[in-house]
Amino acid sequence: MSREAFISIEGIARRFHGATAAEPQVVFEDVHFSLDRGEFVCLIGHSGCGKTTILNILAGLDQADAGAVLVDGREISGPSLDRAVIFQSHALMPWMSVVGNIAFAVKSRWPDWARDKVAAHCQKYIDLVGLTGAEHKKPAQLSGGMKQRVGIARALAIQPKMLLMDEPFSALDALTRGVLQDEVLKICAATGQTVFMITHDVDEAILLADRIVLMTNGPRAKVAEIVVNTLPRDRSRHDIHKHPHYYRIRNHIVDFLVMRSRRFEEEIADGGYDPRRPPLVKPGLGEAAATGTTPGRAKPDLRIHG
């Protein structure tokens, strides 16, 4: 990469050592990719490829068995208030109210703040995620979507440098998911937040992401390629499917998930694949740009270097 990336994942790996002295089991290895400031990157892959582990390593909750994660050029060594996590299961403290959960985060970030300052700051983010009026409810009294809104407000309230989302909407019904996706889109556009999100919803990734990282199946999962989302950034859930790029990108990703994610080893058997520089593809631009000279499947030598 020519310019310095904001966040750079460099060759991280996760290995499990079995009871015997045999070869360790490799979940993923040699994973390289990066995020620029203000960029929204989604990671897609099947269960078991280590997506959540990668996110936890980025969050500092887990440690890679090899490689490193650099933020602003410095290697991270643990969790940080600069990297807020939105958990799949919302992870709200059930004994705290909505405002209590958010205030817990705010007081952790700014321990010297006076009580009213904390309250005003919390209220701002409660209003932002549309929970005005539910401040003093306990999580058990909220619907799934509302709980996740609290999780989002808690993460945003500490004004992190980046947001990490672990399948934040996967436990929600389709309607709620759509509404929350719109809100996240709106909030990220307004704040220019850097976001790394794990999902297995292809449409969600196309709606939200600037780039979509595709991972092969585990064990020995790796970053197969990175799809550049060529759709204009002011997307909306209602007419995104009318854009000519939409189905090309969608088909490319679905093809990958259904077929290529399993047989990627065979695909790269003839060489040319460099895990340090996973191919950057733009299937949205059409057949010609996506597949070039080789008909059919995109080959590593067709990558467009970013």
Next chain:
Amino acid sequence: MPSNLKIRAALLSALLLVAFLALWQFATMPSAGTGAAVDPEYAKLVGAAAAAGQKTPFPAPLEVGAKIWAHIADPFYVRGTNDQGIGIQLGYSMARVAVGYLLAALVAIPIGFLIGMSPLVYRALDPFIQILKPISPLAWMPLALYTIKDSALSSIFVIFICSIWPMLINTAFGVASVRREWLNVARTLEVGGVRTALLVILPAAAPTIMTGMRISIGIAWLVIVAAEMLVGGTGIGYFVWNEWNNLSISNILTAILAIGLVGMLLDQVLARLTRFVSYQE
């Protein structure tokens, strides 16, 4: 309808009580004397009932009721060291339970926290706990009397040792099973160890800890009666034993009822407190 159910349940309870009292009354009715062939001199010596081959008659419900009423009317009298009101005796027992139990909580909850948070400490202490836990608290009594050399303190020690285990084990379990994601939230927010312990782990484990405390108070109240029977002097256990020596079955029954009521009260207080700290996920 729930209110209807409540009324019906109360009616049934009342009915069962009446039936029980009636049965009791019936069973204790004096049998027609057959004591024709009793030597009057022998009767004078051992008492009429014994001479007739009868035991001290089991008191009828009304007799016990009158006794209970007498105790309620004057619960705090003191007529010498061996004759004190049932309220005073219960007070002694409750004070001993309170001291032993609170000391146990002071020791068990911090150690339980440590065990729950550190697998190393858990493994290191587990064999001791497993061996010490099943020991009847009364088995400690001679040792306590020998080392402490004070019967009142010894009974407090017995309460301490019997109430420590449920609190210790429940605290450790509650702390160890705090949801990983809550701890992860605290970690990503860079919350320090003490703040995490007080604001995340303690409230998360509080319902489990309180359950342990509720079990402990129940056991402590069971054990204090036996302990006081052994060490004597004061307390409701001593009262029961003293009345056995006096062969006053009415007083024993009164004490049994009082022990039950106080036990229920203690349990209810802890149940309230448990509800206060419990949360719905």
